Amino acid sequence: MTYRIDNLQYANWSEKIFRQMREGGVDAVHVTISYHENFRETVLNFEQWNRWFEQFPDLIFHGQWGSDVRKARETGRTAIFFGFQNPSPIEDDIDLVEILHKLGARFMQLTYNNQSLLATGCYEADDSGITRMGKQVIKEMNRVGLVIDMSHSADRSTIEAAEISERPITITHANLHSWQPALRNKRDDVVRAVTENGGMMGFSMYPHHLKDKSNCTVESFCEMIARAAETFGAEHFGLGSDLCQDQPDSIVEWMRVGRWSKEIDYGEGSAAAPGFPPQPDWFKDNRDFGNIENGLRKIGFSESETAGIMGNNWLRFYDENFGPQQI
Amino acid sequence: MTYRIDNLQYANWSEKIFRQMREGGVDAVHVTISYHENFRETVLNFEQWNRWFEQFPDLIFHGQWGSDVRKARETGRTAIFFGFQNPSPIEDDIDLVEILHKLGARFMQLTYNNQSLLATGCYEADDSGITRMGKQVIKEMNRVGLVIDMSHSADRSTIEAAEISERPITITHANLHSWQPALRNKRDDVVRAVTENGGMMGFSMYPHHLKDKSNCTVESFCEMIARAAETFGAEHFGLGSDLCQDQPDSIVEWMRVGRWSKEIDYGEGSAAAPGFPPQPDWFKDNRDFGNIENGLRKIGFSESETAGIMGNNWLRFYDENFGPQQI
Known part of the structure; x- marks a missing residue:
């Protein structure tokens, strides 16, 4: 059985997108419900999803465990x-x-680009690793089954998180730095630290993380996956598309600046191109996962490896890491 | 005219203490109204003070500017x-x-012991300096006239804050590390960075920051002040007693742990002595400032230097730094 799981999306959600998930045979999506929101604002986002679950019960429901996939x-x-x-x-x-x-959160990044109370983000000039509070929070996340995600963290912080955490950690959405040297893509020693302890990494189809950006080919993307699988083991990889479908450009500005600066910061963009970049033609929305599955087969992955990358690896990870720590 | 200003107290406030301020001739006190409180909780603390101002109008009022002293x-x-x-x-x-x-806050520490979103606290293993958000917040604090206080920050962060800030910064409550090598006391290069740009440092009478702790003599304390004045200039120093009068020991535990850890952390204390240490006999409460004033005279400070340290230096600083930045 091949499950299809996309382990990171932040779309401007609508019935249209939920129907596209069904057309694309997507069994599960890990959706971001907080970038900068505090606790109360995050609860509002849980509430919004409860409304959608009530409105579209034939299309979507709240997933909490591997069994829900x-x-x-x-x-x-x-x-x-x-x-x-x-x-x-x-x-x-x-x-x-x-x-x-308890409300259903299953992944939490320790940082988003900037320094947090827990660790250092990948946009800071200097990375001091996991903080005093960070060490305590990792222990607590391990205990209850909230998975650590270091996608937007700096290298030292990521490696330290992998060392300190008693359970596997993740990079839900990023690619290999050796393939596309973006600030957000991960160097080999970081990928190794995360994957060698049973951790998972999801490959991103966000153009700033792709070689040749919006013009990236599916062949090139699958070549990178093949290289990652060869180096670190195919069972540690899946997808985390970072699809931001139908979002206005004001959203990427908010992602970058939140409430922490009165000045604009362009992040991976620039003053000339401040908005969301266009998606590559082989991955426009949830209906396009077949293009990647075909690409993986073509590059030489076995049926079981292909199934693993398309979703079975994430499912195994969900089964093992969403519940309380076994001591 | 000699004004008496204590630039840091966190007492368990009561009519008794307000009357002692009057008996001690204390013209102004900078009181801490937030250790771990978020915005809403801090507003509750403003509200509590408004009640006291309403209840004791003959003893205390809300100070906002130097002219209020x-x-x-x-x-x-x-x-x-x-x-x-x-x-x-x-x-x-x-x-x-x-x-x-606008609500009346005049000092804000960029960190309290731990890493914050802005800078690194003195209890962290590694100090990465002022963060991306920290740089933006320093600019905004400069603009409106909210004074930067680095009392509980790590060395590199403090030196960087002094460099980045366009207005003088402070260490409201600490002593010289060369006199008492406590984690919270300040090394000479840190004191120099803060004072050489017009900044101020307040000397603390909190026993963990005193040589021989609770047994410290007023002579030893004034000797340290003399050494600091000789090295960095008497005009850059004042008092910031850190008096925590009448607080139960549960408060020092809360100061140390807040909400960031489920494990106890003893900070400057220990499992054997987790509570507030007893004050030295020459500084028990607000009625004892005369002991320090006499000590300063005895050690050889001139009348104007003594007046400066007792309060006039802080008053000059208040006059220059609580209003909007002049551009």
Whole structure:
């Protein structure tokens, strides 16, 4: 059985997109529900999703466990898993880790580009690693089953998180730095630190993370995956498209600046091209996962390796890491 | 005219203490109203002070400007200035700097022991300096007249803050590390960075920061002040007693742990002595400032230098730094 899981999207959600998930046979999507939101604002985002679950019960439902991915396949729907790209939802309060896990959060980045209370983001000039609070919060995330995501973190912080965490950690959406030397893509020693302890990395189809950006070919993308699989083992990889479908450019500005600066910061963009870049033609929306599956087969992945990368590896990870720590 | 200003207290406030301020001839006190409180909780603390101002109008009033210290002297009352020992009241929102200044906040530490969103605290293993958000917030604090306080920050962060800030910064409560090598006391290069740009440092009478702790003599304390004045200039120093009068030991535990850890952390204390240490006998409460004034004279300070350290230096600083930046 090949499950299809996209382990990172942040679309401007609509019935249209939920129907495209079904057309694309997507069994589960990990959606970001917080970039800069504090606890109360994050609860508003849970509320919004509860409305959608109530409105579109034939298309989507709230996924909490690996078994919900199987249930999604059996009932012809898409299971929606929640995650945060910043620890802002826990504010300065370690006890909010358990509260948010109970509400359904399953992934939390320790940083989003900037320094957080827990670790250093990839846009800071200097990386001091996991902080005093960070060490405590990692322990608590391990305990309850909230998965650590270091996609937007700096290298030292990521390697330290992998060392300190007693459970596998993730990079939900990024590519190999050796393929496309973007600030957000990951150097080999970082990928190794994450994957060698059972961790997972999801490959991103966000143009700034692709070689030749919007003009990247699916062949080149699958070549990178083949290189990653050869070096670190195919079982540690999946997809995390970072699809931001139908979002206005004001959203990428907010992602970059939040409430922390009165000046604009262009992040991966520039003053000349401040908005979202266009998606490559082989991955416009949730209906296009077949292009990647075909590309993986063509480059020489076996059926079981292809199934792993398309979703089975994430499913195994979900099964093992969303529940309380076994001691 | 000698004004008496204590530039840091965190007492368990009561009518008794307000009357002791009057008995001690204290014209102004900078009181901490936030250690770990977020914005909403900080507003509750402003509200509590408004109640006290309403209840004890003959003893205290809300100080906002240097002129309020003179008004306090003229009307026989104590002006209460507000400050934060952590940037938690601005949460992740740079625009709260102006809001809180308008509410009356005049000092804000960029960190309290731990890493913050702005800088590194003195208890972290590694100090990466002022963060991306920190640089933006320093600019905004400069603009509105919210004074930077680095008392609980790590060395590199403090030196960088002094460099980045276009207005003088402060260490409101600490002593010389060369006199008492406490983690919280300041090395000479840090004191130099802060004072050489017009900044101020307040000397602390908190026993963990004193040589021989609770057994410190006023002579030894004044010797340290003399050494500091000789090295960096007497005009850059004042008092910031860190008096935590009548607080139960549960408060020092909360100061240390806040909401960031489920494990206890003893900070400057220990498992054997987790609570507040006893004050030295020459500084028990607000009635004892005369002991320090006499000590300063005895060690050889001139009348004007003594007046400066007792309060006039802080008053000059208040006059110059609480209003909007002149451009």
